[in-house]
Amino acid sequence: xSLLTVxxxxxxxxxEAGKVEAVRGVNFTLGRERLGxxxxxxxxxxxxxxxxxxxxxxxxxxxxxxxTFDGIDLMKASExxxxxxxxxxxxxxxxxxxxxxxxxMKIGRQLTEGLRLREKISDKEARAKAIAAxxxxxxxxxxxxxxxxxxxxSGGMGQRVMIAMMLIPNPxxxxxxxxxxxxxxxxxxxVLKILDDLVKERGMGxxxxxxxxxxxxxxxxxxLVMYKGRVVEEVExxxxxxxxxxxxxxxxxCLPRIGGGRGPLPxxxxxxxxxxx
Amino acid sequence: xxxxEVKNLSVFFEAGDRIVQAVKDVSLSxxxKESYGxxxxxxxxxxxxxxxxxxLAPISRGEILIGGEPLLTPRGKAFTRKVQMVFxxxxxxxxxxxxxxxxxxxxxxxxxxGNTDARVVQALRDVGLPESFRFRYPHQLSGGQxxxxxxxxxLMLEPxxxxxxxxxxxxxxxxxxxxxxxxxxxxxxxxxxxxxxSHDLAVVDHMCERVLVMQHGRAVxxxxxxxxxxxxxxxxxxxxxxxxxxxxxxx
Numbered sequence: 001x002s003l004l005t006v007x008x009x010x011x012x013x014x015x016e017a018g019k020v021e022a023v024r025g026v027n028f029t030l031g032r033e034r035l036g037x038x039x040x041x042x043x044x045x046x047x048x049x050x051x052x053x054x055x056x057x058x059x060x061x062x063x064x065x066x067x068t069f070d071g072i073d074l075m076k077a078s079e080x081x082x083x084x085x086x087x088x089x090x091x092x093x094x095x096x097x098x099x100x101x102x103x104x105m106k107i108g109r110q111l112t113e114g115l116r117l118r119e120k121i122s123d124k125e126a127r128a129k130a131i132a133a134x135x136x137x138x139x140x141x142x143x144x145x146x147x148x149x150x151x152x153x154s155g156g157m158g159q160r161v162m163i164a165m166m167l168i169p170n171p172x173x174x175x176x177x178x179x180x181x182x183x184x185x186x187x188x189x190x191v192l193k194i195l196d197d198l199v200k201e202r203g204m205g206x207x208x209x210x211x212x213x214x215x216x217x218x219x220x221x222x223x224l225v226m227y228k229g230r231v232v233e234e235v236e237x238x239x240x241x242x243x244x245x246x247x248x249x250x251x252x253x254c255l256p257r258i259g260g261g262r263g264p265l266p267x268x269x270x271x272x273x274x275x276x277x
Numbered sequence: 278x279x280x281x282e283v284k285n286l287s288v289f290f291e292a293g294d295r296i297v298q299a300v301k302d303v304s305l306s307x308x309x310k311e312s313y314g315x316x317x318x319x320x321x322x323x324x325x326x327x328x329x330x331x332x333l334a335p336i337s338r339g340e341i342l343i344g345g346e347p348l349l350t351p352r353g354k355a356f357t358r359k360v361q362m363v364f365x366x367x368x369x370x371x372x373x374x375x376x377x378x379x380x381x382x383x384x385x386x387x388x389x390x391g392n393t394d395a396r397v398v399q400a401l402r403d404v405g406l407p408e409s410f411r412f413r414y415p416h417q418l419s420g421g422q423x424x425x426x427x428x429x430x431x432l433m434l435e436p437x438x439x440x441x442x443x444x445x446x447x448x449x450x451x452x453x454x455x456x457x458x459x460x461x462x463x464x465x466x467x468x469x470x471x472x473x474x475s476h477d478l479a480v481v482d483h484m485c486e487r488v489l490v491m492q493h494g495r496a497v498x499x500x501x502x503x504x505x506x507x508x509x510x511x512x513x514x515x516x517x518x519x520x521x522x523x524x525x526x527x528x
Contacts, residue, residue, distance in 0.1 A: 251450055267451060267458065
């Protein structure tokens, strides 16, 4: 059985200037696999990820014909039920550790806060679990990091701390929203390796939201390509180079390549018929 | 002759009671009309070199020559007519409460250059923006459009040298392609010299004739454009950056 089913998901913002449709009829199902969602800024990829957790702020509205997670109807669940899902069952890693960690709380306290509230365990046990989680994301000297403030960590360390935090309750589904775009390429590779191992070992489902087509193709099983709130193409990651849709091809071709020609890069033709509607 | 010469440059910052060495003994020279790239991870000191040229970071040791002349401190008007910088984040580098018109005409006013009206219109046209954008504010533009404004602003004084600090890393892939094409076109048309910082080897390879790889404030290896393409780098670090580059992932 699939872990997550999404049918005809729509996210609409009612603004003074009229309706803005950020997501317009997205369908997909997810098993215990790695699904990538790619697109440019404003394509609705992040909103799709956030809708699953119903984390869309007003005036945004989420509508869907069906959105079920492991037999639970996410559209009908009460706010109380949703809160029980967020974290323990479905976790989300945000883009930038600088903005997503609490700047005035030590790392150790942030990591154990949820644990202590949820599981009512002692400080000592919570601490041990947090340290184990930091070790799982390959942080050297976790004792020191527990006592550190967020501003004392590098981008890569901050991102790993956030991943550790999400993994403590052992969720079934992890939504990673551009988890590595703020990182250097070498650190990026490390963080991806960690995510990959965790997904394999724990058999989690993963939704990986990114603007980087190359990264996604290397890291995921399947890729949804989004443009203006719609899925324009779904491809096997291994067959990305054979993608048919002109938008997907455009995204691939506009990237400079090492040793590629020095001539002008092909740019996306947004006037083509596919870009309408 | 080399237009930009950086000789044994070191940049130190005082942070509380310790000294941070951001750049350690780096030398490079960029020829006229050349495009030269600096690559490395964050904290490698690549942006600090650009900032030291502009006077935004101190030159602690060594010297920088532009056109054979040592730099003055403060840099002065003659310098800004020759050298301009484009910053990484177009959301942060343009004044949010000035119209595009004001942003573009301010350098002209400072330097007492007339004919403002025609120059602003021409500048917008040169970077491929419609004239109707002239009286808009930055928040009414997309990231790519703002970066075009930032490039237009840098070109208002018709400089010879553009210092480009990660000019496309805040942009989408498709917008990056358009911006890189724009920069290449402007360089060809005006005979500009580029000193460009990027963390993306593929971007630097596309844009630059020579590349300097940096790590922890030091120069690791300088490569010709072809050396990257056929992977004939000599140092392990440059090879590691090359292997980790997203470009390799497509095989």
